[in-house]
Amino acid sequence: MSLLECVGLTKSWGALTAVDNVDISVKPRDVVAVIGPNGAGKSTLFDLIAGCVGKTAGRVLFCGSQVEHLPDETLARRGLSRTYQITSLFQELTALENVRLALQASSNRRLRPMFSRDFVLQTESDATYWLDRVGLRSHRDVVAKTMSHGDQRLLEIAVALAVKPKLLLLDEPTQGMSLEETRSTVALLKSLLDEGDMAVLLVEHDLDVVFGLAHRIVVLDRGKKIADGLPSDVREDPAVQQAYLGTHHAAS
Template sequence: MTEPLLQVKNLTKRFGGVAAVSGVSLDVFPRETLAIIGPNGAGKTTFYNMLSGRMTPTEGSIVLEGTDITGLPPQRISRMGVSRSFQINNIFSEMTVRENVEVALSAYHGHSRRWANIATRNKPIQQEADSILERLSLSDLAHRRAGVISYGDKRLVEIAVVLATRPHLVLLDEPTAGMTPDETHRVTALVKSLASTGNYTFLITEHDMRVVFDVADRILVMHRGQSLVLGTPQEVRAHPEVRRAYLGDADEEMAP
């Protein structure tokens, strides 16, 4: 049997006397796409913050490929193969699209982070950036300033920056939030295409249930900081409490 890429055991985060996440355990396997859903306040962001090192758990452990990463700083966790996108664009607006990717590649390879020198002094980084942009169908925007491109394209650039760190595990935080239907389709198709290569494992938080049921191999439903249901899309869709509390009309729209 395949060993988990990520093992989360009894993960808990308390703020004072309030548990934002309480006793969540989860195995994530290589090359799968696992979605995390639940209402605002369910603990999804806090869970992500602990996985990526932005918060230290109160209790529990996080093991990545056999190594305990619990409480390590974000930079070390990123170097070990965990990269995260955020709900809000996390790119440099004054740089070009390609320069944004070059900055991430430069940091990954341990080169100088003097951004003005990246494009002129390191052709391999330039070429690697171009390859990533081509993979994400962003080549036409390579020389445009990131601050003036569309919102959907900005999210794709952020994913390009994430991929530049060569992650084993990609944490996508509301990747289609605020997007038009066409933009949502592009991101959904991209995630499915990247997952099909076998090189990436995805954790995705997402409110759009159509996206969730389209891309996820398994779904974790969180409720008040706890794991309510973990299963295949079919199992989650059939769970009466999940249907009543979270799917509702959206589930009816997705029914064949």
């Protein structure tokens, strides 16, 4: 059974169709990358799945239930978490506080008027663990806005992972990173994925990242899905080479 199933997903604004009758499935432990040229509809697809924009047609099923009408916080509690193309953090809070807030918000104890001391200590311990997993333990008391861009991207990943999602949507996780930061992030994501049962749907412009992480690749062009398969098959697909990869990259 698929964890995520998008069926005939379509989003139009007047005469512009950003996502055009797209089908995508993600099974448990899958790592699926969505690629395509600028304007292909990748970010709109993510926003449709996460319920940030309303669909024109189609369905989004998560764990067998239709979910595109649900708010972000409900989706998160059901096991769907995401990062954003533009880093989304509480900039005035520390790294620890950002992760701890995610843990508190996802807990079934979040509605109590006063948290117990044990609960506060547990969420602090769990937040420290996730900071450690992404290499930011030494930044736990650093205010987010003073951190480097690469470290902020890692912090956002820690926030997303802390709620232990069944499916993680990663939107351009290495955008703006240096080559060394990108390599380190790819190694980190590989180790995290090898350890758990989480599935990932990834949008990424860096093809080295895509081919280094993805089990399967979906290619969009002008809102339409033009390929869906193993990385080796997608790399050799003439339609993909023409629309996105280019002859030089395909031959290399």
